Amino acid sequence: MQIPLEIIDRLEDKYGKYxxxxxxxxxxxxxxxxxxxxLVFTILxxxxxxxxxxxxxxxxxLKILIDPKTLANTSEEEIxxxxxxxxxHRVKAKRIREASKYIIEKLDGKLDEVLKLPREKAREILKxxxxxxxxxxxxxxxxxxxxxxxIAIDTHMNRLAKRLGIASRNAGYNEVQNALINSIPWxxxxxxKWSRIVWLLWLLAKHTCKARKPKCNECVLNIICSKAI
Numbered sequence: 165m166q167i168p169l170e171i172i173d174r175l176e177d178k179y180g181k182y183x184x185x186x187x188x189x190x191x192x193x194x195x196x197x198x199x200x201x202x203l204v205f206t207i208l209x210x211x212x213x214x215x216x217x218x219x220x221x222x223x224x225x226l227k228i229l230i231d232p233k234t235l236a237n238t239s240e241e242e243i244x245x246x247x248x249x250x251x252x253h254r255v256k257a258k259r260i261r262e263a264s265k266y267i268i269e270k271l272d273g274k275l276d277e278v279l280k281l282p283r284e285k286a287r288e289i290l291k292x293x294x295x296x297x298x299x300x301x302x303x304x305x306x307x308x309x310x311x312x313x314x315i316a317i318d319t320h321m322n323r324l325a326k327r328l329g330i331a332s333r334n335a336g337y338n339e340v341q342n343a344l345i346n347s348i349p350w351x352x353x354x355x356x357k358w359s360r361i362v363w364l365l366w367l368l369a370k371h372t373c374k375a376r377k378p379k380c381n382e383c384v385l386n387i388i389c390s391k392a393i
Contacts (some may be wrong), residue, residue, distance in 0.1 A: 165330055169352040173383045175364040182367045188218075195221070196307050199275045200267070201230050205302045207259050207295055212251045220250025232273045235264035259295030266293050279308050298337045311362045312350050316350065317341050320369035327373060329390035 183189075197203045204224070222232060227246040228238055235243065243327045244257035267275055271289075278289050283305060291299035302316040315321070319339050324344075325331040331343040350387035353361055380386050 165347060165348050171384055172361060177386055179364045181369040188337050199230055199279055199304055199307060202307050203304050204230055204260055206300045207256055208250050216250045220247035222246055223249055227281050232264045232267040233259055236268045264295035274343050311358045313361055315341055315344055320366055323375060324369040327389060327391040
């Protein structure tokens with residue numbers, strides 16, 4: 165099933181208001197296009213709100229240089245103190261330090277070189293980094309691949325795909341990802357807008373297609389959604 169193009173167009177009207185400010189978007193783009201910083205930010209974003217991840221990232225960047233060598237040689241306690249505002253700071257400090265050490269010891273500190281490999285090979289190598297699973301690996305890959313090739317599937321996107329009936333209830337990560345990619349009418353959307361459309365779908369999943377008490381009556385996808393129908 166493909167989402168009708170006219171529904172895609174309505175996403176902007178309803179969810180554009182949740183978009184970042186220009187300053188926030190510029191900051192995100194600086195992080196997003198640096199593979200290692202993107203990895204660190206994604207670890208910080210695990211199981212917390214975006215605003216908390218930003219606070220933790222800013223706290224870290226003010227106190228410690230965000231590169232593999234520096235973080236590998238910084239104690240977990242120092243990292244944890246710097247990211248304290250983000251929640252689960254001790255767990256995430258351990259993951260960040262272990263990931264940094266792995267990148268230094270196993271990848272010669274060059275995460276960007278991994279991204280030059282074929283996509284699936286790069287994905288498997290990324291998943292060997294401590295604290296990196298499918299979603300985190302795909303967030304890093306999405307800095308160089310279009311959403312027509314890679315969409316990171318978190319709990320929100322997983323829930324959305326299964327409620328829409330795009331993916332079966334017992335579908336695994338890769339099946340959900342492929343189904344969601346195939347559901348978007350890419351040819352009818354300008355390529356410069358592809359990433360924004362994916363983010364708008366994520367905002368729909370977060371603010372409307374909630375885990376508890378989804379707002380089906382006001383959802384722009386309700387005419388095609390198996391849950392709403």
